[in-house]
Amino acid sequence: MQSLLSELFSWLACRFRGRAELELEVIALRHQLAVLRRQRSGRSQLFAIDRLIWVWLYRVWPRFLNVLVVVKPATVIQWHRQGFRLYWRWRSKSGRPSINRELRDLIWQMSEANPLWGAPRIHGELLKLGIEVSQATVAKYMVRRQGAPSPSWRSFLRNHAEGIAAIDMFVVASASFRLLYVMIILAHDRRKIMRTAVTEHPSEAWLSRQVTEAFPWDTAPPYLLRDRDASYGAYFRKRIEVMGIKDVVTAPRSPWQNPYVERVIGSIRRECLDHIVIFNERHLRRVLSSYADYYQRTRTHLSLEKDCPDSRPIQHRSVGRVVAVPRVGGLHHHYERLAA
Template identity: 60%
Template sequence: MDRLIFVGLSRLAPSTLNALTIVKPETVVRWHRAGFRSYWRWKSRPRSGRPTVAVEIRRLIREMSIANPLWGAPRIHGELLKLGIEIGQTSVAKCMVRRRHPPSQGWRTFIRNHADGIAAIDMFVVPTISFRLLYGLLIMGHRRRHILWFGVTAHPTAEWIANQVTQACGWEQAPRYLIRDRDGAYGEVFIRRLRSIGIRDRPTSPRSPWQNGYAERLIGSIRRECVDHVIVFSERHLRHLLLSYMKYYNEMRTHLSMEKDAPVPRAVERAGYINCRPVLGGLHHQYVRI
């Protein structure tokens, strides 16, 4: 049969003999086998069966697998069923992102899981109208970056700072770790008080303020949004300003890092008239619906 085919080709198209002169017989056999496979693949193509997965669903499955590296196909399949998306579990497994290594959480997730037990402490200087220097002490939590405590004094000592930490955190709600710089005011009394409460002291490296970035950023906000626009008269005046700012910062001020929400979450108000209330004597305003 092969000979008859080649004889027929040579009769119909004699120029094909020129092409055969540069092709080995093994090549012709390989072409025949490839054509055989292609023919039966076309013959056996599925004419019905499982429908194809839409592009939007495939994209959603990939986003789920990337955002949740610890989830497998059954977990993602269950979430899709709860969203009203009817799809097979095997189809979900085919659309998931392939990983070379075992799944691992990201650094952002790791830090957020431990932020609830971390607090930061730092001090800043504010001049008064009589050119005296007052020291402000702030303690903030890393979980929602909320301010836990403000203290004001003209002579910061280790015993005074230890008392401020005790009043801010108490003996039952103390954080697990406290980040601070290496200021000489944090003396032995302060360190012993932390150990007695059960707080682990974590001083930053020398000349490394970025290691306590949340507190440093908060001090910058206090200066830009409050004390740089006010002349402080006394300790009582500064304490009143800082407490007013703490209420504004925790309950009203929106933060980019928290998706435009306040440390104390604010509910979205959609009904009523918008009312403007001055805060800090008019430096800032609160907008609410009434």
């Protein structure tokens, strides 16, 4: 009796197992037929749902590969492995506690501003700020870069600005309609006016002497940027070569290639000379000296983060009341706090 029951149960199991396999085979064949009906230009068009159905059939019925004809069996196995990797990647991410938006933005800003830093360096900076976070979390929210890290053009130019100076000249008409030539030398790093000079007849020897007096001893920059004015003749080029300065000449009619000194000349005109009638050479020297002092010690610059070439200290409210000090003959004012 017991053997008869066991044979009956085994027959029923085989019966149901065969019926389930038959139904799965029908599903697989019908789905492949539907895919073939979508065929366009001799190639089957597959969607994500097709791949999911075939991967599911392979999971529940491995012999499904024997009836698959639309794609190769190895392709379905590859889809299954990819889905397995995506599933566990999602599981590993969902298991890690998330951090707040402010900290994620801070990690992103550090990585963006410091392209040469890796996750250990940023993690160390966060620890010094009292922020407890794992190094793996820092690596997760860093900027993704392709290839070797590279600094931005802004930081690259700032690192090289210290070794560059520029020279240029402009003309000022006096009250008697005499033309006076103004020479200006500007250091690029802090936009500092190194020297201004005035003459009625610029020459190679005069320009060479101005460069020598602007950079005494070993303070000469490696590069001097200038235009193609005929006043910078052979004598001038020989003098700066002896000083160890490399002459960098802009292209013809391209003042935009020497922008910093051109911007300073424009500021001198707009903020000073356009509002004054120059009487003579001596008067022009005095006006330029007053404006250069204002430019160096008082006037704030956007390129220096609202600071001056000669950095101004910040005066707090507790020092005293604010007073205005006239500069450049009253054209501009300097504001500072006086102790009560």
